[in-house]
Amino acid sequence: MRPSAILIAAKNVIKKFKYFFIGWCFTVLGISAIVYFSSLDNKPKLKYDRYKREDGHHKLCLIVPFRDRFEELLEFAPHITKFLDRQRVKHHITVVNQIDEFRFNRGSLINAGFKFVLANITDCDYIGMHDVDLLPLNDNISYAYPGDDAFHVASPNLHPRYHYQTFIGGILLINRKQFASVNGLSNRYWGWGMEDDELYLRLKEGKIKVLRPGKLSTDITNSFRHIHGPKRKRDMVRCFNQARVNMKRDRLTGLNNVNYGVTSVNSLVIDNCNVSLVNVELYCDRQVTPWCSCGVSSFPTFFR
Numbered sequence: 091m092r093p094s095a096i097l098i099a100a101k102n103v104i105k106k107f108k109y110f111f112i113g114w115c116f117t118v119l120g121i122s123a124i125v126y127f128s129s130l131d132n133k134p135k136l137k138y139d140r141y142k143r144e145d146g147h148h149k150l151c152l153i154v155p156f157r158d159r160f161e162e163l164l165e166f167a168p169h170i171t172k173f174l175d176r177q178r179v180k181h182h183i184t185v186v187n188q189i190d191e192f193r194f195n196r197g198s199l200i201n202a203g204f205k206f207v208l209a210n211i212t213d214c215d216y217i218g219m220h221d222v223d224l225l226p227l228n229d230n231i232s233y234a235y236p237g238d239d240a241f242h243v244a245s246p247n248l249h250p251r252y253h254y255q256t257f258i259g260g261i262l263l264i265n266r267k268q269f270a271s272v273n274g275l276s277n278r279y280w281g282w283g284m285e286d287d288e289l290y291l292r293l294k295e296g297k298i299k300v301l302r303p304g305k306l307s308t309d310i311t312n313s314f315r316h317i318h319g320p321k322r323k324r325d326m327v328r329c330f331n332q333a334r335v336n337m338k339r340d341r342l343t344g345l346n347n348v349n350y351g352v353t354s355v356n357s358l359v360i361d362n363c364n365v366s367l368v369n370v371e372l373y374c375d376r377q378v379t380p381w382c383s384c385g386v387s388s389f390p391t392f393f394r
């Protein structure tokens with residue numbers, strides 16, 4: 091065959107099969123595109139499963155204010171680890187142990203714990219302030235990432251003991267950014283209680299909504315186990331003008347001026363659960379909060 095005959099033959103073939111060729115080209119292009127784009131999409135596929143969607147994207151840092159309660163910690167750490175593992179919530183537990191001689195200061199311990207996790211556990215994007223003696227029992231109580239809202243896990247209709255509507259103590263989840271934006275908690279509360287009520291006012295002023303668990307099949311009797319024994323007394327003493335100051339909104343103290351030192355950090359393993367134990371020494375300015383110690387020995391000499 092001469093070259094021109096080959097050309098004519100080729101032309102005829104193209105003419106006859108041109109729609110087939112076009113179709114074939116589009117098919118190959120289409121398949122390549124699908125393969126390419128699906129290789130880019132490595133996110134979990136279970137879009138509508140809350141826990142699975144969170145898996146790998148968010149990490150919770152639990153901050154547990156603590157003093158002298160090792161039996162409770164031995165029970166808390168394995169319990170909460172298994173609970174969160176079942177929900178597939180990635181997490182780390184930091185126990186902030188107050189080692190100074192002053193009265194317990196939950197607000198300052200949480201502020202110090204927040205600074206610790208920010209510096210040392212850098213991949214947490216939300217925190218959970220968590221009492222060591224409150225164990226969740228219902229697996230439908232979610233610890234998932236709360237977005238821009240706060241999520242009050244130990245809600246008044248579930249907590250065994252506190253049932254007033256503005257209660258936000260016990261267990262509260264909040265993302266790192268929102269916690270910093272309200273300057274954490276007040277450092278003025280020494281002794282038991284009310285720092286969480288002041289935090290409620292901070293969140294309200296900061297326009298941070300507090301959400302709570304929806305309808306559950308459990309109630310105040312069986313949603314949590316409260317392992318706070320009757321032997322353990324709460325420090326409800328009020329001295330100097332503490333009672334009056336505690337009622338007021340504190341716009342001066344918080345995360346930015348919590349006064350403390352980290353004396354040591356221990357990595358504990360409790361039944362295969364990793365826990366960072368941060369030993370914190372709080373300092374007290376007795377000019378500002380003389381009630382950090384109510385004992386006779388700490389009174390200024392002119393009172394004796």
Ligand SMILES: *[C@@H]1O[C@H](CO)[C@@H](O)[C@H](O)[C@H]1NC(C)=O
Pocket residue numbers: 205206207209210352355
């Ligand atoms: C981070 O951890 C180290 C010890 O591991 C500790 O000395 C330091 O104080 C921690 N940082 C903060 C801000 O707590």
Ligand SMILES: *[C@@H]1O[C@H](CO)[C@@H](O)[C@H](O)[C@H]1NC(C)=O
Pocket residue numbers: 228229230306307308
């Ligand atoms: C949790 O929710 C699921 C689905 O709604 C339900 O089947 C289950 O009984 C609930 N469990 C509890 C302890 O409430």
Ligand SMILES: *[C@@H]1O[C@H](CO)[C@@H](O)[C@H](O)[C@H]1NC(C)=O
Pocket residue numbers: 362364
């Ligand atoms: C606990 O810590 C050890 C040592 O740092 C680490 O190898 C292990 O993977 C951790 N376990 C969990 C469950 O995070």
